[in-house]
Amino acid sequence: MVLLAIDWGVVGVKAGQLVLALSILIVLHEFGHYITARWFGCRVEKFFLFFDPWFALVKKKVGDTVYGIGWLPLGGYVKISGMIDESMDKEAMAAPAKPYEFRSKPAWQRLIIMLGGIIMNVLVAFVVYAFVLMIWGDKKIPSESLKYGIAVTDTTLYNIGLRSGDKIVAIDHKPVEDYEQALKKLIVSDKSMTVIRDGKSMELEIPQDLLGQLIEGKKEGRITLMAPRFPVIAKTVPDTSKIYKEGMRANDSIVGIDGMPIAFYDELRNALDTKKGKTVSLVVRRNGDTVNFQSKVDSTGLLGVNLYGLSGWEEMDSLGWVKLNVTKYGFFAAFPAGVAKTGSTLGDYVEQFKKILNPKTGGYKGVGGFKAIGNAFSPVWDWESFWRFTAYLSVILAFMNLLPIPALDGGHVLFTLYEMISGRKPNEKFLEYAQLVGMVLLLALMLYANGNDWFGWGR
Numbered sequence: 001m002v003l004l005a006i007d008w009g010v011v012g013v014k015a016g017q018l019v020l021a022l023s024i025l026i027v028l029h030e031f032g033h034y035i036t037a038r039w040f041g042c043r044v045e046k047f048f049l050f051f052d053p054w055f056a057l058v059k060k061k062v063g064d065t066v067y068g069i070g071w072l073p074l075g076g077y078v079k080i081s082g083m084i085d086e087s088m089d090k091e092a093m094a095a096p097a098k099p100y101e102f103r104s105k106p107a108w109q110r111l112i113i114m115l116g117g118i119i120m121n122v123l124v125a126f127v128v129y130a131f132v133l134m135i136w137g138d139k140k141i142p143s144e145s146l147k148y149g150i151a152v153t154d155t156t157l158y159n160i161g162l163r164s165g166d167k168i169v170a171i172d173h174k175p176v177e178d179y180e181q182a183l184k185k186l187i188v189s190d191k192s193m194t195v196i197r198d199g200k201s202m203e204l205e206i207p208q209d210l211l212g213q214l215i216e217g218k219k220e221g222r223i224t225l226m227a228p229r230f231p232v233i234a235k236t237v238p239d240t241s242k243i244y245k246e247g248m249r250a251n252d253s254i255v256g257i258d259g260m261p262i263a264f265y266d267e268l269r270n271a272l273d274t275k276k277g278k279t280v281s282l283v284v285r286r287n288g289d290t291v292n293f294q295s296k297v298d299s300t301g302l303l304g305v306n307l308y309g310l311s312g313w314e315e316m317d318s319l320g321w322v323k324l325n326v327t328k329y330g331f332f333a334a335f336p337a338g339v340a341k342t343g344s345t346l347g348d349y350v351e352q353f354k355k356i357l358n359p360k361t362g363g364y365k366g367v368g369g370f371k372a373i374g375n376a377f378s379p380v381w382d383w384e385s386f387w388r389f390t391a392y393l394s395v396i397l398a399f400m401n402l403l404p405i406p407a408l409d410g411g412h413v414l415f416t417l418y419e420m421i422s423g424r425k426p427n428e429k430f431l432e433y434a435q436l437v438g439m440v441l442l443l444a445l446m447l448y449a450n451g452n453d454w455f456g457w458g459r
Contacts, residue, residue: 133341140178143176143177188211234253255290
């Protein structure tokens with residue numbers, strides 16, 4: 001029954017976007033290592049998308065390099081001759097160094113090779129952001145422009161004092177210029193937020209463990225934390241639909257259900273969640289008159305009406321419910337803007353990462369794997385959303401690979417910098433053990449993150 005309740009169409013669309021985005025980013029990351037290695041005369045033995053223990057799905061040797069696709073979709077790799085990496089090829093490392101091997105190259109060249117993947121991910125992020133800003137523009141919704149304020153749909157946010165109808169105008173006394181940034185700023189703050197309620201400004205305290213509380217709420221089924229508030233007006237009602245025959249028409253406003261007054265969509269959703277599968281009495285306003293009729297609520301808590309406000313910011317802006325500011329950039333202006341966007345995205349992510357590392361915030365409970373990443377994609381294939389999120393993932397991939405953990409690029413960079421500063425190269429046996437420890441650590445983190453997705457191990 002659980003499997004039947006899953007919308008497999010949505011799952012397929014999200015999975016497709018996840019695979020495509022990760023494939024693009026992995027290939028380009030590994031290409032950064034590949035091209036710098038070739039520049040410095042290193043032989044690249046393998047270039048693989050995904051891992052290929054025991055066998056590969058596809059492979060072809062061109063020159064000295066075997067290109068292929070593995071069957072284990074946990075990343076990708078390039079195998080550079082003479083480098084201690086995932087292959088743990090001890091036999092090759094025991095032989096004398098050859099001129100085309102990684103270990104025979106000067107430290108500065110090895111450093112650039114190891115930074116190649118990270119640099120490539122940063123370049124990909126700002127190029128993608130540049131084209132997004134050219135094609136779709138930089139979109140911002142001033143918090144104060146929300147005509148009806150926000151709808152608070154999360155118990156945790158309600159408990160800290162937020163109410164439906166509020167407008168969040170500042171976090172830690174810094175103005176919130178973009179509504180979509182409000183929640184990002186909120187979860188990395190542990191001080192205060194300023195809201196406008198009934199025309200008056202008031203300050204609310206933000207608890208240090210807000211992030212952990214929000215994660216707990218999400219695991220209990222509260223997916224949406226807050227949303228813009230808007231009235232309930234029917235956009236279209238197909239004349240073949242059941243609710244049309246019951247009495248609903250396009251442009252009707254739902255103002256009551258079973259004697260309960262309704263003014264906004266969040267109020268309607270809350271009411272219908274308690275009426276699943278039941279027949280309710282609806283009150284609608286049509287051309288200034290009030291119309292009453294009975295309607296059946298389906299098993300998911302829906303009436304079968306397409307409402308205004310659910311199609312995105314452009315529609316809400318056209319109705320005067322929000323103010324959508326779109327800034328489009330020309331070709332030459334888009335690239336510096338893309339660099340700035342990459343920098344601000346990295347800064348936001350670093351702040352979130354610091355929250356995760358602090359046990360007092362409870363942020364570690366929200367560390368997720370492939371399921372969490374896949375769920376962040378749009379349920380419908382939307383290229384704008386896809387490329388924006390792919391650029392964001394590229395920033396994350398660059399940052400995570402720079403962490404000084406053996407088996408990650410950052411670990412190799414750390415050891416190479418030590419060599420350049422001290423003049424002493426780390427013992428190869430030490431590097432082998434460090435690589436092994438790093439691989440075990442990364443595997444444990446991956447198991448934890450994906451286990452958190454499915455079983456809530458962080459709770």
